[in-house]
Amino acid sequence: MRITYGPWGETLAELVEAARAAEDAGAEAVWLPELHRSATVPAAAVAAGTRRAQVGTAIALAFARSPMTTALEALDLAELSGGRFVLGLGTGVKRLNEDWHGVRWERPAARLRETVAIIRHFAAHAASGEPMTVEGELASLRVRGYRRPFPATPFPVYLAGTGPVMTRLAGDVADGWISHELCSPGWLREGALPLLRPGMDIVVSAACSIDDDPAEARRRAAGVAGFYASVRTYADFFAFHDLAAERNAVAEAFRAGARADGLAAAVPDRMVDALTLSGTAGQVADRIADYAGHATTIKLTPPVHGLAPAEIRTAQARIIDLIKELA
Template identity: 90%
Template sequence: MRITYGPWGETLAELVAAARAAEEAGAEALWLPELHRSATVSAAAVIAGTGRAQVGTAIALAFTRSPMTTALEALDLAEMSGGRFVLGLGTGVKRLNEDWHGVRWEPPAARLRETVAIIRHFAAHAGSGEPMTVEGELESLRVRGYRRPFPATRFPLYLAGMGPVMTKLAGEIADGWISHELCSPAWLRERALPLLRPGVDAVVSAACSIDVDPAEARRRAAGLTGFYASVRSYAGFFAFHDLAAEQEAVIEAFRSGAGAAGLAAAVPARMVDALTLAGTADQVAERIAGYAGHATTIKLTPPVHGLAPGEIRTAQARIIDLIKELP
């Protein structure tokens, strides 16, 4: 099982420094999200500041760029990295696409399938000078009179998924599957792996909080847990873990106007224990080992929701220290 890391930084310089420290500690890949920063710009910065680890987007939003733009960015990043780049895509939710980015929301699985087909076709044929045509019901490519005059560096393409439809799609067409930030070993074994074909890289995203005091570690992870528990569409996930009542309490806190700190206060210890890696260094290492034999890659990330930068830095440093000690 590969140990990988999702670095954090209050500045891009700090982000790159954290990525470099994780690489030096032994992380085999570095993953950049898209929310407060552009995933592709962050990936470019980390590629420039590292030299060995893979660098991937986990995830870049699939529908807020055209498929051709996504393919161009991926080709550039693959070239810049000397083949270390991984394009990880996800759909986001309807509100994020329509209200935040002003793009249409259509059946996401069907649209993502067509988006992937266009990205791959463009990446494979952009240097030929021949017409490129991919006809889909939701996404199409019709390019003539174009030739990208640079050598193409190949890149793997991963898809994120939580529910069965997106996970199954990743299992069918992607090189890898990236889990939701909350993904227990039981969910991985029972709900995800049966939908992935052999050879797909199963990347488990694991929120990680380490402290000599397990209660303090749980406190840091509670805000992140509450953030995701406030999303009602994740009800099936929480019910699977016998946490339906606990999720409802978080949703009620969210409706009352609670911010990240308030949501954290509504999250009980058993919810944090079930869904994150929170505890002492030894406890977290043991929890990581629980994914062995099932996940092929684990992506460790520090908690950020409701925490001041100093606390995030502490959480990050402890994860990187743990990576040094993991087999």
């Protein structure tokens, strides 16, 4: 199982420094999310600041950019990284797309399938100068009189998925699958692997919090679980773990006015233990081993929701130390 990392930085310079430290510790890939920053600009900074590790987006929002823009950015990042770039895409949820980004939310799985087809077609043919046409119901490409006058560096396309529809789509069309940041071994085995195909890169995302005091590790990770428990889309995921009542309590706190990144107090230890890798370094290493034989890659990320920068730095340093031991 490959050990990989999702770096954090209060500045882009610190983000690159963290990515480089993870690479030096033995991380085989570093991944950049799209929430507090864009995905592609930090990926460019990290690609320029690292040497060996793959650089991936985990995930870039598929509908917030046109498929052609996504393809152009992926081609540039593949070139900049010397072929180390992985384009990880996801849909996000309805509220994020419509309210935050002002883009329509219609048949997201079908639209993502067509988006991937356009990205791949454009990347393969943009340098030829020939017309490019991909007709879809929800996404299309019709380009004439265009030629990208640079060599094309290929890149794989990974898709994120939590529910069965998106996970099955990843199994149908993607080179790899990226799990939600909360992904237990049980969910991986029962909810995802039956829908994925052999030979894919199976990337398990794991919110990770390490401290000599397990209670302190749980406290830091609670905000991550609370953030996602406030999103109704993930209700089935929490119910799978027998956490429906606990999720409802968190959602009620959110509806009562708590910030999405301020829900840690509403999260019980049972939820943290089920959905995150929290505890001492030895306990977390044992939890990582539970994915062996099922995942091909694990992506460790520090908790950030509701934490001050100093606490995130501490959490990040402990994860990078663990990567060094595991690698």
